[in-house]
Amino acid sequence: MPLRRVAIFASLALNVAALALLRHRYVVSHPHHPGVVSLDQQHHVCAPQPGTSGAAASAPSTGKPGVTSDSVINLDHGDPTMFEAFWRETGDAAELVIPGWQTMNYFSDVSNVCWFMEPDFDQQVRRLHRTVGNAAVDGCHVLVGTGSTQLLMAALYALSPADAVQPTSVVSTAPFYSWYPAVTDFLRSGLFRWAGDANSFVGDAYIELVCSPNNPDGAIRDALLGSGGAGKAVHDLAYYWPQYTPITRRADHDIMLFTMSKSTGHAGTRIGWALVKDREVARRMTKFVELNTVSVSKDSQLRAARVLRAVSDGYGGGASRHRLFDFGRRKMAERWRMLREAAAASGIFSLPEETSGRCNFANETAANNHAFAWLRCDREDVEDCAGFLRGHKILTRSGNQFGAEPRYVRVSMLGRDDAYDIFIRRLASLK
Amino acid sequence: MPLRRVAIFASLALNVAALALLRHRYVVSHPHHPGVVSLDQQHHVCAPQPGTSGAAASAPSTGKPGVTSDSVINLDHGDPTMFEAFWRETGDAAELVIPGWQTMNYFSDVSNVCWFMEPDFDQQVRRLHRTVGNAAVDGCHVLVGTGSTQLLMAALYALSPADAVQPTSVVSTAPFYSWYPAVTDFLRSGLFRWAGDANSFVGDAYIELVCSPNNPDGAIRDALLGSGGAGKAVHDLAYYWPQYTPITRRADHDIMLFTMSKSTGHAGTRIGWALVKDREVARRMTKFVELNTVSVSKDSQLRAARVLRAVSDGYGGGASRHRLFDFGRRKMAERWRMLREAAAASGIFSLPEETSGRCNFANETAANNHAFAWLRCDREDVEDCAGFLRGHKILTRSGNQFGAEPRYVRVSMLGRDDAYDIFIRRLASLK
Numbered sequence: 022m023p024l025r026r027v028a029i030f031a032s033l034a035l036n037v038a039a040l041a042l043l044r045h046r047y048v049v050s051h052p053h054h055p056g057v058v059s060l061d062q063q064h065h066v067c068a069p070q071p072g073t074s075g076a077a078a079s080a081p082s083t084g085k086p087g088v089t090s091d092s093v094i095n096l097d098h099g100d101p102t103m104f105e106a107f108w109r110e111t112g113d114a115a116e117l118v119i120p121g122w123q124t125m126n127y128f129s130d131v132s133n134v135c136w137f138m139e140p141d142f143d144q145q146v147r148r149l150h151r152t153v154g155n156a157a158v159d160g161c162h163v164l165v166g167t168g169s170t171q172l173l174m175a176a177l178y179a180l181s182p183a184d185a186v187q188p189t190s191v192v193s194t195a196p197f198y199s200w201y202p203a204v205t206d207f208l209r210s211g212l213f214r215w216a217g218d219a220n221s222f223v224g225d226a227y228i229e230l231v232c233s234p235n236n237p238d239g240a241i242r243d244a245l246l247g248s249g250g251a252g253k254a255v256h257d258l259a260y261y262w263p264q265y266t267p268i269t270r271r272a273d274h275d276i277m278l279f280t281m282s283k284s285t286g287h288a289g290t291r292i293g294w295a296l297v298k299d300r301e302v303a304r305r306m307t308k309f310v311e312l313n314t315v316s317v318s319k320d321s322q323l324r325a326a327r328v329l330r331a332v333s334d335g336y337g338g339g340a341s342r343h344r345l346f347d348f349g350r351r352k353m354a355e356r357w358r359m360l361r362e363a364a365a366a367s368g369i370f371s372l373p374e375e376t377s378g379r380c381n382f383a384n385e386t387a388a389n390n391h392a393f394a395w396l397r398c399d400r401e402d403v404e405d406c407a408g409f410l411r412g413h414k415i416l417t418r419s420g421n422q423f424g425a426e427p428r429y430v431r432v433s434m435l436g437r438d439d440a441y442d443i444f445i446r447r448l449a450s451l452k
Numbered sequence: 453m454p455l456r457r458v459a460i461f462a463s464l465a466l467n468v469a470a471l472a473l474l475r476h477r478y479v480v481s482h483p484h485h486p487g488v489v490s491l492d493q494q495h496h497v498c499a500p501q502p503g504t505s506g507a508a509a510s511a512p513s514t515g516k517p518g519v520t521s522d523s524v525i526n527l528d529h530g531d532p533t534m535f536e537a538f539w540r541e542t543g544d545a546a547e548l549v550i551p552g553w554q555t556m557n558y559f560s561d562v563s564n565v566c567w568f569m570e571p572d573f574d575q576q577v578r579r580l581h582r583t584v585g586n587a588a589v590d591g592c593h594v595l596v597g598t599g600s601t602q603l604l605m606a607a608l609y610a611l612s613p614a615d616a617v618q619p620t621s622v623v624s625t626a627p628f629y630s631w632y633p634a635v636t637d638f639l640r641s642g643l644f645r646w647a648g649d650a651n652s653f654v655g656d657a658y659i660e661l662v663c664s665p666n667n668p669d670g671a672i673r674d675a676l677l678g679s680g681g682a683g684k685a686v687h688d689l690a691y692y693w694p695q696y697t698p699i700t701r702r703a704d705h706d707i708m709l710f711t712m713s714k715s716t717g718h719a720g721t722r723i724g725w726a727l728v729k730d731r732e733v734a735r736r737m738t739k740f741v742e743l744n745t746v747s748v749s750k751d752s753q754l755r756a757a758r759v760l761r762a763v764s765d766g767y768g769g770g771a772s773r774h775r776l777f778d779f780g781r782r783k784m785a786e787r788w789r790m791l792r793e794a795a796a797a798s799g800i801f802s803l804p805e806e807t808s809g810r811c812n813f814a815n816e817t818a819a820n821n822h823a824f825a826w827l828r829c830d831r832e833d834v835e836d837c838a839g840f841l842r843g844h845k846i847l848t849r850s851g852n853q854f855g856a857e858p859r860y861v862r863v864s865m866l867g868r869d870d871a872y873d874i875f876i877r878r879l880a881s882l883k
Contacts, residue, residue: 080571080572081554081555081570081572081750081754082557082559082560082561082570082571082750083557084556084557084558084559084560085557085559085562086562098558100557100558100559101556102556102557104556105553105556108551108552108553108556109552109553111552111553112552113551113552114552115551115552115553116549116550116551116552117548117549117550117751118547118548118549119547119548119550119755120539120544120546120547121539121540121542121543121544121545121546121547121758121759121762122536122539122540122542122546123512124512124718124720124721125515125532125533125535125536125539125717125718125719125720125721126513126514126515126516126531126533126719126720127515127529127531127713127719127720128513128515128516128531129513129515129720130513131516131517139512139513140511140513141511141512167598167722167745167749168745168746168747170744170745170746171744171745174744178638178639203743204743207609207740207743208609208639208641208642208643209641209642209643210639210640210641210642211639211640211641211642212639212640282558286556287555287556288556288557288558289555289556289557289558289560289747289749289750289751290555290556290749290750290751291598291745291746291747291748291749291750292749309638312634312635312638313601313602313605313744314598314599314601314602314722314745315599315601315722316599316720316722317722318598318720318721318722318723318749318751318752319512319513319720319721319722320548320720320721320749320751320752320755321749321751321752323512324550324751327552328552331552
């Protein structure tokens with residue numbers, strides 16, 4: 022069953038990739054392959070960083086190691102470190118101080134369906150959506166999750182009838198995010214099961230995952246099967262922000278998922294949110310989070326609220342000079358220009374056509390500059406593009422993990438400048 | 453199947469309780485009962501608190517509402533707010549400052565099996581266990597999770613053969629933590645399934661959950677079935693800390709689970725950790741967390757590291773006057789004395805016998821002062837103790853949620869002083 026294999030690949034990608042790369046060959050592992058970098062391949066990445074006070078001096082990790090011109094460049098994951106430069110500029114506007122005695126309680130607001138959600142996070146989420154105009158929040162329940170992945174599982178749990186004899190089919194149009202089949206199937210739930218490409222689905226009862234702009238290829242999508250009857254749709258709008266795409270309409274779906282990692286770049290904070298219209302669905306999604314992790318980190322919720330407040334303040338007509346989406350649009354436009362030039366210089370790669378639209382937020386025409394490049398290798402003798410690039414120490418995610426041909430790869434566009442510049446130079450040199 | 457009903461009750465307790473109480477009758481709900489407090493029953497609990505700086509001024513919630521002499525007293529959940537008083541005393545010793553640009557990366561240490569764990573958290577966990585002497589850490593892998601609940605699921609995932617035709621049976625000796633059956637079964641996984649009381653289990657392949665001191669009754673437990681062959685044990689040592697029980701030996705099991713919420717009182721931080729001997733098991737547990745929530749909040753990991761550092765510093769022979777376990781032992785001993793006096797004054801309640809042992813940490817004999825009281829109502833005409841107490845506006849968790857008689861209830865001993873004092877007065881007055 023090829024789609025199960027897709028799920029297996031996807032479930033491995035995050036940490037098998039480094040190992041595979043360093044071995045300079047493609048590692049295909051069974052679902053429980055450890056897939057971590059072995060001792061002789063270690064990169065110690067926990068060099069201390071200066072904190073802004075003694076309290077921050079506990080040396081948070083820097084994540085990936087720094088790179089040099091002959092380093093392995095890891096563009097497999099959507100690590101949004103591109104945004105660090107912006108947040109360094111904002112000084113203490115997004116700095117959080119948490120006294121030792123705070124956030125010790127499980128509860129945040131027992132009057133809310135999402136009883137563990139910090140009220141300020143709820144308010145800042147609504148404020149930002151009103152500022153950007155990318156999603157309708159009036160009358161919606163806001164739910165917080167440990168990243169949007171947890172809320173995706175929560176939605177599957179909430180939309181699957183508990184008394185169904187058969188698991189509910191979960192589908193998405195290919196190419197689909199490689200994580201969808203993995204997250205759906207890893208516990209072999211009797212409530213829901215991955216059923217693959219929505220184009221080939223036959224049946225009435227399903228949950229359709231709609232990612233727009235789409236991961237991996239950036240396509241603007243509507244539901245193929247749509248909601249109604251026993252069919253439900255979940256809209257993953259992680260990338261529906263002005264730095265990536267024109268905001269052409271106020272999205273207004275039953276369940277919409279967003280995440281800090283792609284909106285502001287705070288991936289390590291693990292905060293996502295859902296906008297949910299139906300109260301009973303919101304209650305069941307909350308119940309899932311409760312059974313899965315009891316609640317969601319209050320430290321991270323307070324941090325997220327602080328960060329979202331700083332983003333909205335940048336567009337509040339106030340004194341703030343710091344405008345996240347302006348920074349993001351400039352960076353993404355520049356990176357896409359560099360990528361298209363490099364692909365042209367190389368001559369063996371093709372990219373999705375450039376598209377644009379009227380952005381209601383920027384109030385001008387803006388291009389789609391997706392967070393990932395969906396790169397195709399056109400060279401006749403290269404069938405495994407990821408393997409080909411890996412041979413040149415560029416780590417990407419193979420198209421076959423997205424239900425597509427291995428001639429395609431997904432390339433993260435959100436890394437740090439140094440790594441991105443090396444990637445561009447290498448790509449341009451490939452013939 | 454009564455144990456499935458136990459699971460259902462348990463999965464509801466956390467938020468049905470408030471509703472049930474306010475209605476002054478017992479609410480039995482199906483697994484997807486929303487169970488939230490309805491609008492006419494709201495308690496707004498998000499009153500601002502003074503922050504220590506502008507950056508902390510985003511008004512974190514206070515959790516549960518304050519109480520007065522005729523308030524409903526909620527002792528259903530183990531909210532560890534008793535510890536707030538201690539952490540207020542420590543000033544900035546446990547204060548964390550996070551600049552806006554930090555912890556944006558998914559990765560923390562790609563050389564670690566648990567690639568998303570902050571190195572300082574790992575170090576502080578090992579340091580605290582060496583300080584307390586409650587668990588062996590040498591040669592163990594430390595894994596971080598979104599609370600120990602996520603790590604419990606991770607252990608079930610890691611210990612269940614992926615290719616098994618039948619789900620692996622999960623058992624625990626009754627009375628067992630009401631959350632175990634709920635967490636095991638809520639996704640109807642094909643990998644593992646709740647099989648109830650270990651005493652009545654027949655078979656070779658199982659995962660035994662061993663909680664010691666035991667939730668709810670505080671009993672010191674060893675595995676009943678034990679490890680070996682197709683049988684595995686997971687030791688939940690959430691309460692194996694000097695404030696609750698004498699540290700009589702250095703625990704040294706294959707998988708040991710701990711949590712911030714019961715060790716330091718930081719429940720809202722949602723950080724738990726596992727000490728795991730086998731590398732492959734550690735890898736599979738890490739894979740579970742990855743597929744479930746990608747990683748674990750770095751903000752909370754840094755906060756936890758900061759807090760654990762402050763605890764160890766208190767016993768490091770340094771200048772720190774702040775000794776968490778001394779504070780905790782004093783409070784717990786005082787509360788248990790008050791409770792035993794109240795039960796005696798009432799005459800209709802009985803409690804587990806007082807036991808004590810030699811504590812290697814305190815270097816003296818210490819009593820077991822469990823985080824929960826396992827209270828039995830001896831009055832002939834009261835079969836539902838939880839319902840009886842609810843009628844007197846005391847909210848507890850019924851014994852039937854722990855696989856025991858409804859004559860028993862579990863009472864949290866970790867709430868704030870004001871609520872606890874009112875509870876004691878009310879209990880003493882019941883005849």
